[in-house]
Amino acid sequence: MATASRVQTDRQPRPKRRSNRPEPARAADTGVESPVLAIMGHPNAGKSSVVATLTENDRIAIDKRAGTTTTTDEYPVIIDGRTVMTFIDTPGFQNPSDVLEWFQAHAEETDLAGAFLAAHGDNPMFSHDCALLRPVAKGAGIILVVDGSKRIKEKDRTEMELLRLTGRPRMAILNNLSNVNKHMPAWQDALNKSFNSVREFNAHRATYDERIALLGALKAIDQRWEPMLEETIRAFREDWARRIEQSTDTIIQLMKEALSKRVTRIVKVDEIESDDHREAIKQQLTEALQQALRQLEVEAQQRIRAHFRHNVWDVPATSLLAKDLFSEEVEEALGLRQRQVAMAGAAAGAVSGGVIDLGLGGLSFGTGALIGGLVGGALGVLGGAALAKIDIQRTLGVERFSMGPVTNPRFPFVLLDRIILYAARAMNWSHGRQAADETAPNRVPERDIKHKRGFTEELSAEDHRTLARFFTAARRGKETPHEDQSRAIVVTILQGLSHSDIDARVGI
Numbered sequence: 026m027a028t029a030s031r032v033q034t035d036r037q038p039r040p041k042r043r044s045n046r047p048e049p050a051r052a053a054d055t056g057v058e059s060p061v062l063a064i065m066g067h068p069n070a071g072k073s074s075v076v077a078t079l080t081e082n083d084r085i086a087i088d089k090r091a092g093t094t095t096t097t098d099e100y101p102v103i104i105d106g107r108t109v110m111t112f113i114d115t116p117g118f119q120n121p122s123d124v125l126e127w128f129q130a131h132a133e134e135t136d137l138a139g140a141f142l143a144a145h146g147d148n149p150m151f152s153h154d155c156a157l158l159r160p161v162a163k164g165a166g167i168i169l170v171v172d173g174s175k176r177i178k179e180k181d182r183t184e185m186e187l188l189r190l191t192g193r194p195r196m197a198i199l200n201n202l203s204n205v206n207k208h209m210p211a212w213q214d215a216l217n218k219s220f221n222s223v224r225e226f227n228a229h230r231a232t233y234d235e236r237i238a239l240l241g242a243l244k245a246i247d248q249r250w251e252p253m254l255e256e257t258i259r260a261f262r263e264d265w266a267r268r269i270e271q272s273t274d275t276i277i278q279l280m281k282e283a284l285s286k287r288v289t290r291i292v293k294v295d296e297i298e299s300d301d302h303r304e305a306i307k308q309q310l311t312e313a314l315q316q317a318l319r320q321l322e323v324e325a326q327q328r329i330r331a332h333f334r335h336n337v338w339d340v341p342a343t344s345l346l347a348k349d350l351f352s353e354e355v356e357e358a359l360g361l362r363q364r365q366v367a368m369a370g371a372a373a374g375a376v377s378g379g380v381i382d383l384g385l386g387g388l389s390f391g392t393g394a395l396i397g398g399l400v401g402g403a404l405g406v407l408g409g410a411a412l413a414k415i416d417i418q419r420t421l422g423v424e425r426f427s428m429g430p431v432t433n434p435r436f437p438f439v440l441l442d443r444i445i446l447y448a449a450r451a452m453n454w455s456h457g458r459q460a461a462d463e464t465a466p467n468r469v470p471e472r473d474i475k476h477k478r479g480f481t482e483e484l485s486a487e488d489h490r491t492l493a494r495f496f497t498a499a500r501r502g503k504e505t506p507h508e509d510q511s512r513a514i515v516v517t518i519l520q521g522l523s524h525s526d527i528d529a530r531v532g533i
């Protein structure tokens with residue numbers, strides 16, 4: 026099998042080099058240069074946002090003020106050390122009417138962009154326009170980004186026409202910055218006349234599937250790019266599958282570490298003043314365990330975030346991800362229903378036999394499968410059961426308080442659901458959205474989220490049992506074949522989420 030390829034994009038805050046002399050790679054087998062696409066459009070149309078989303082680079086400067094991008098900058102997509110495509114972010118045309126006028130007056134030229142550069146390359150008045158036309162003269166394709174929620178203006182028509190006259194492969198992207206849709210038919214009409222392909226693509230909402238679809242559509246605007254773009258898309262897919270594997274590893278590891286976590290505290294017997302004091306120590310221990318679990322969750326989140334190349338983003342205050350792991354909201358919304366926990370717990374208990382810790386202050390049953398089954402099941406019904414059992418051992422003048430591993434049968438499903446929710450967001454949060462201000466009243470609305478509850482709830486009873494058995498083994502730090510089966514369950518959930526719009530489950 027071919028070695029897996031790695032997709033990288035230039036993630037420096039500033040690009041490596043300017044576009045004066047782009048040197049696109051050649052596909053070894055075809056001799057065709059890799060696609061270079063110059064992103065054009067008005068100030069503030071969302072050009073940099075589109076580049077950021079397509080190259081998964083959330084460090085590109087994006088701002089609500091117009092004029093953020095002041096130079097023409099390259100963002101190569103590198104796969105296995107080779108540039109397979111390059112996006113050029115631009116500030117847009119400075120004098121579109123003058124350029125168009127010149128183009129129209131020189132209609133006999135076969136390469137208008139090159140001819141314009143020859144005539145005005147040294148003219149400071151046209152320095153920005155020339156910076157834009159330079160990659161075009163070298164064969165770059167064009168992606169025009171327009172805000173389809175605004176009315177078409179004369180300046181837009183001028184730009185469309187001048188881009189048409191370059192004769193280069195070109196696609197137009199309707200990136201709507203607000204939820205006004207009434208101008209869309211007019212845009213579609215106008216753009217269809219001048220562009221080989223017209224697509225809606227929202228830089229803030231685009232999912233993985235939509236990014237791949239856009240790359241696919243680029244194939245149609247210049248057939249010579251087809252082999253290279255197919256390779257690019259394949260590499261993107263392989264890379265995505267690898268990220269899902271890595272995220273699953275992270276999730277399984279989190280479950281194992283969280284469920285086997287123990288915290289201890291040793292206190293001299295003569296320092297314990299009263300039963301109340303002892304209770305206070307127990308309380309501190311509970312808090313310490315919760316804190317350790319929160320910390321493990323945060324670390325796993327950071328790893329998942331890195332797998333999907335996110336450096337900045339905001340979690341809305343309404344998102345379940347912004348709530349405390351041990352809050353009622355999280356427990357309510359995620360994990361299994363009581364009945365499901367009971368059934369899964371009963372099965373896991375019956376199979377494992379042995380010790381089932383009741384989690385209510387030091388009781389444990391070291392009996393056989395039947396009692397294990399009953400206790401496991403009974404616990405599942407007790408939604409409010411303790412997180413873990415507290416043990417107190419007295420030796421040599423000290424009391425050793427220990428808490429853990431987690432015995433609450435609901436908690437693992439809640440934790441699993443929450444980390445999957447985080448992964449869903451990492452997968453579907455577009456890099457162009459960065460940490461955007463989401464408060465504009467007419468912003469493009471969140472997509473409807475069909476699932477309002479946890480991911481594990483929707484699994485089959487058999488999957489619930491498999492997971493419960495894995496959790497039971499994880500609590501005891503034991504190997505189990507249920508781990509691999511649980512891995513497969515998580516991979517399937519994440520794959521499904523890659524093709525969904527779920528990004529944050531806000532408002533539940």
Ligand SMILES: Nc1nc2c(ncn2[C@@H]2O[C@H](COP(=O)(O)OP(=O)(O)OP(=O)(O)O)[C@@H](O)[C@H]2O)c(=O)[nH]1
Binds near residue numbers: 069074091
């Ligand atoms: N709601 C919404 N806002 C967007 C979208 N794309 C861009 N924006 C916002 O529009 C503003 C301008 O985006 P940029 O990507 O900086 O636009 P630009 O065309 O590169 O702007 P200049 O570099 O100034 O020419 C920013 O506040 C973005 O967050 C989108 O798809 N939806």
Ligand SMILES: [Mg+2]
Binds near residue numbers: 074086094114
């Ligand atoms: Mg910009």
